[in-house]
Amino acid sequence: MELTGNIYGINGPIVYLKGNLGFKMSEMVLVGKQKLIGEVISLTKDTTTIQVFEETTGLKPGEEVISTGSAISVTLAPGIIGNIFDGIERPLKEVAKQSGAFISRGINVSSLDTQKLWDVHITVNIGDYIYGGTIIAEVPETSAIIHKSMVPPNVEGTVTKVASDGSYTINDPIVTITDNEGNEKVLTLTQKWPIRIPRPITKRYSSDRPLITGQRIIDTLFPIAKGGTAAIPGGFGTGKTMAQHQLAKWSDADIIVYIGCGERGNEMTEVLEDFSKLVDPKSGNLLLDRTTLIANTSNMPVAAREASIYTGITLAEYYRDMGYHVAIMADSTSRWAEALRELSGRLEEMPAEEGFPAYLASRLSAFYERAGFMRNLNGTEGSVSIIGAVSPQGGDFSEPVTQNTKRFVRCFWALDKSLAYARHFPAIQWLTSYSEYISDLGPWYSNNVGTDFVDCRNQLLSILTEESKLNEIVKLIGSDVLPDDQKLTLEIAKVIRLGFVQQNAYHPSDTYVPMEKQLKMMRVILYLYTKAKQLLALNMPMSLIREDAVFDKVISIKYDVANDELEKFDDYIKQIDEFYERFIKTNG
Template sequence: MNPSDKTGVICEINGPIVTIELAGGCLGEQVKLGALELYGEIIALNGRHAIVQSYESTEGVRPGEPAVGLGWPLSVELGPGLMGSIFDGVQRPLTRIALESGDYIRRGISLPALDRERRWPFTPCADLEPGAQIEGGAVLGSVQETARIEHRILVPPNVSGELEEIAPAGEYDIESVIARVRDAQGNSHRLRLYHRWPVRQPRPYRRRDDGVVPLITGQRVIDTFFPQLKGGKGAVPGPFGAGKTVVQQQIARWSNADIVIYVGCGERGNELVDVLETFPKLIDPYSGRRLMERTLLVANTSNMPVVAREASVYVGLTLAEYYRDMGYDVVMLADSTSRWAEALREVAGRLGQMPVEEGYPAYLASRLAAVYERAGRVETLGGGSGSVTLIGAVSPPGGDFSEPVTSHTKDIIETFWALSKELADARHYPSIDWVTSFSKHVKTAAQWWHLEVGLDWGRRRDQALGLLARDAELSRIVNLVGPEALSDAQRWELEGAALIKEAVLQQSALDEIDTFCSPPKQYALLDLALHLYERGTDLIRLGVPVIELQRLPLLAKLRRLKSIYSNDQLDQLQAFRQEIDQTLEAIQLDYAKQG
């Protein structure tokens, strides 16, 4: 439809909510508003009037100015050139906008997400010939997008039929037609290196599968104690200053996913600037190349328009599903879903919708569930296997986990990494509370650990969590009556729990050696801490005073091992186990002689 046939007029403006008179408008359709040509989206229809939410500030826009319906919903461009890019909440390329507009985005500016001038080396699939029947999701060929990522050119999910022609190998820009398909109705579809897809419509797949492999993040408290499977749904709730952004950035930097999509949704500008400046300098630990070669950033800070904040999560999800459909394992991090929910609340308030819990709209829970349900491990339309792992940060006011966003999220997700302000104040990072957190993937992860790392991972993990639970009970007694009320065995339990906390759970993101911990090293550190505790327990039963064990230099050295030995120095960690045995055996012999 020609946009000039759908020209209307602005009737009323209420912040980002604009009422226009537009004949033939469709729900979800994109609209250009006023002389500034601000982009917006129709969210309600009332006869000839349409209610539009603007993605930019409407300051200076007046009633009577024109409004133009574009004929399509908010969509993203999917094709070569996405990797390494930085977009805003509606997929405008921020790097190119900065060159044209400077440090501040000029309202109404519109640049295509993908570079129209760059040419890509396209290689068609060898077994595709004209006359073949193809369906949506089939692979037409490939483009080497980065040194690590092979970008598979897919038939759009809504196109199928007979392949009329396919371009030979060569270099093409993304607007070049590389194939033609005639559908069952006789219509011919011209396929390019890219296609568009509406962000609020999940991309289809054949079948949803269960996750089987854990997402390795290199963070011990996550991988060892509360594992997340590829294709799973997780949340990182915590109050201000507890370290949510650092946890998510560590996952983005070190996870073993093929693709990482980081969505900064309404967070402070200085935090996103840190991401935008540091990520291009980081080296991927799995390939030795630049991390941005498999990373895509969507930046929408708290001072950007509130409606674009709500759209940014859907933009990130659609990009994640696109790479999933190529057969990749994608991890998407949304920081934070609380800011996204606040955008829903503001828009709902301006629309006059009935508020419920703490002013949020009644559909908050269903919207949250719909977002998280787009994660998962699937069999793609092309017959391959891919996954989207979605991890959202939640910022409950005052650290109250009973508030609506956190409580609804907790009912939906499978892995819950609850951050504690008390741990953060004690400089214990990551400040993930081992009492409140949980993972529903432990049994599946145990099978992987059994095959890949250690036979006793499940048992050792349970022993450590049991020791930490007893520590919580004993600590309450100590706070009431002091440590003298405890027996030597109980005081040694406190010492053993402290070893677990400091030698295993604590991990510095700024430590060059300890920022990333491989699964074998994680298991080795956990096993060493428990081994020292168990050998000490045997000595306590023989009558060795707990104070003598607490004075052993072994304890301080064990706490430092994580920062002394790298992931490749497992032999040195095993040598420390022998040092533990020799030292404690000497103490046992001394007490045996005295007896």
């Protein structure tokens, strides 16, 4: 039975109904004459409270609110990949056809195209017993992704009818089953799932393989595991969005879900235009063929912004259930937290630090905990990795969103303003960043890259840390008074910073670097360090050693050695040996 009520009070996006009308928590409702989409967020015996996902201007007390009987859900079917949605899965291209550049209130569009015909291959037969997660059909959704339509998690039974392979819409019946109680149920390519409830799994695995990104400072120094969580905090202009672009383009995830949560409209437009033109380096097709975008700009209603990251993670979990590895780029969780703060203020809840609600930490943890490397209900394995950008005001990492995010992520890539202003990108500050995955991933590196990979990585970080300590002394008394071994540390640290940590996103050989090349670069740098130390042990002066061109040659390896020319690294080892011999002969 359809439940109805009348608006008693309105406070921005919050609407109150008087009395207990039988509505349920988290139920989706239609508000007012324009049937604005809303969600029940609080129930008492006297009041029903609803948050509205659209602009409430013009809404009046007395207007009717109608229940739908179901929770806020996303439609899951072919057509998600390559599409651009708002925070509650309304396709922006279809919205634009009906209402132009801005979303009209109460606009009613299907989340996915219900008229398009898809080439469907049925994968079950009459008599098969199928259950939640069983793949019943395969559809080539894009040139890069085969969409595997599954039985909804709470459905099971014996197949009694099967459609033949052919062209179908997402709502056409393709399989009919009879459940254990003798009831018939028709299955289509479509299922719905509430956004606030994680999709079920069979098992969660520990993190034992990295998400390869091709970015040296990430893959080598601060890696993220497949199914892992990472935060990229940074002030304005430090390169958060660019870093996420690089990760979306080059990471070895099968599918990218990009959530633009509360970002500026012009920045989001740039993202949408860039993604529509970017070519996937792996397949040569458009990157959009394995990407879905959720655009929720800062001028859109705050309640929809709050819902957008749940919409994104639910879409990601759906593709994980098919056996894909999915990476989510959430840009930015600070804007999402600000939406929580505004809604909490409207609800007159007791504020915590800096006005954020007391449940900020639990909401952040619930979001990041939906990441993981899983065994799905159908026996396949898939993962959801979450990379969340954080935009602390003034670059202050002590504010609540950054601090609470640090509690729930295992990878922290702190962007530094001074590095960004010095044009050092990615502007990840190696002294304040960390990854807790390095010990878990050690065996993978040993087996797949090189047994000395982690040791080389630790030596590089140790040199960079030592440089930081020495710079404090240099600031006070200058570098001339340092002993030669410490001067060498500063020189090698410069080689590491310019030749390894810094990376050019626009250079064909440097924008993406395979793991094998990263290891060879580390070996060359450390070999140069070893040989220079041997020269110092023979009382060669550092003032002469540092003048040799070999230091600049090692810095330029990243440009001079292409990714398919790794044999050239032997030449660099020879050049370092020649540098060593040259000094012995000249000064011996």
